[in-house]
Amino acid sequence: MSNRISQLLRHWTANRDKQLWVLATIIETDGSSYRKAGAMMLINDLGQYFGLLSGGCLESDIMRQARRCWENQRSRIIEYDMREEEDLAWQLGIGCGGMVRILLQPVHAKNDYLKLEELNHYLEARQEVEYVQQVDEGLPVNEVRVIGKSHTDTGSSSSKESPQLFVHRLNPAPLIAVFGAGVDARPLVAMACELGWQVLLVDPRVGYAKPEYFTKATEIIRQPIAQLDSASWLGQIDVALILTHNIKLDAAALRLVQGSSAKYVGLLGPTHRTDRVLAIAELSRSDLSKPLANPVGLRLGGELPESIALSMLAEAHAVLEKADGLSISGILNQ
Structure with missing residues (x-):
């Protein structure tokens, strides 16, 4: 608990x-x-x-x-x-x-x-x-x-x-919207729930977001992303993390959260892929109403889903807590 x-x-x-x-x-x-x-x-x-x-x-x-x-x-x-x-x-x-x-x-x-x-x-x-x-x-x-x-x-x-x-x-527990319910979303949702955050998992694809893999998620949303623009939770979320691994779905999610209350928006993937996502979303970087964390996360090292989840949540946590995300002891600079 x-x-x-x-x-x-x-x-x-x-x-x-x-x-x-x-x-x-x-x-x-x-x-x-x-x-x-x-x-x-x-x-x-x-x-x-x-x-x-x-x-x-x-x-x-x-x-x-x-x-x-x-x-x-x-x-x-x-x-x-x-x-x-x-x-x-x-x-x-x-x-x-x-x-x-x-x-x-x-x-x-x-x-x-x-x-x-x-x-x-x-x-x-x-x-x-x-x-x-x-x-x-x-x-x-x-x-x-x-x-x-x-x-x-x-x-x-x-x-x-x-x-x-x-x-x-x-304050109420942070509310995080995770777009994409693939294998790498499993440790992300589990870690966020362990932090005491509430998690909305969004994925309209058949075969994704199976409840047995996301038992602690607050809610699983299967509606098409483009149909969620009037969802009440958009005005309540603190964090949005986009990791559908599908360029069109990522574009729809990125466009959707521009009108949200999210203080942190992270998009998984390299910058050249993000350029394609922005083009499909018909957005330029100057159009974004919120700073976009991309590549997303802190530079912690590691390439497994658990390490990536830790990196993303660590950066989002630092933003919500208004912290700098730096080493307390300074050992990384030695």
């Missing part, structure tokens, strides 16, 4: 009344930490946790601390300070060197499940929201605020609105 909040909420929704639950949220960090403020994890009384707040080193102790929430139905605030040698974090063998404060909140019908049902509803509807959590050790009272289209992006996913409230902006 992905660690994205959408996947966590989907699992919780199906099991909310079968176990006792606690929501754990990082509300503050200082120095090095595995996850940043706003990261969430759901814990149940079977000893299971969904999501991660650390690299696995804090989870067992967080679970132990969470049990007190079931006893008094109140929130708790716990802190792990890897800067202090006397702190429990050192005893747990954690060497990140930073501080993490975590809010633990019991989840049950009497507190309206912390509005997690409402949160899940909006994320499933692909609506950006703010999740507002009361930061104290009393009875928890949380809130979901819908962010309208006029909302100004502050560039931060979480903030402290007041000493008593923690406000965390949550």
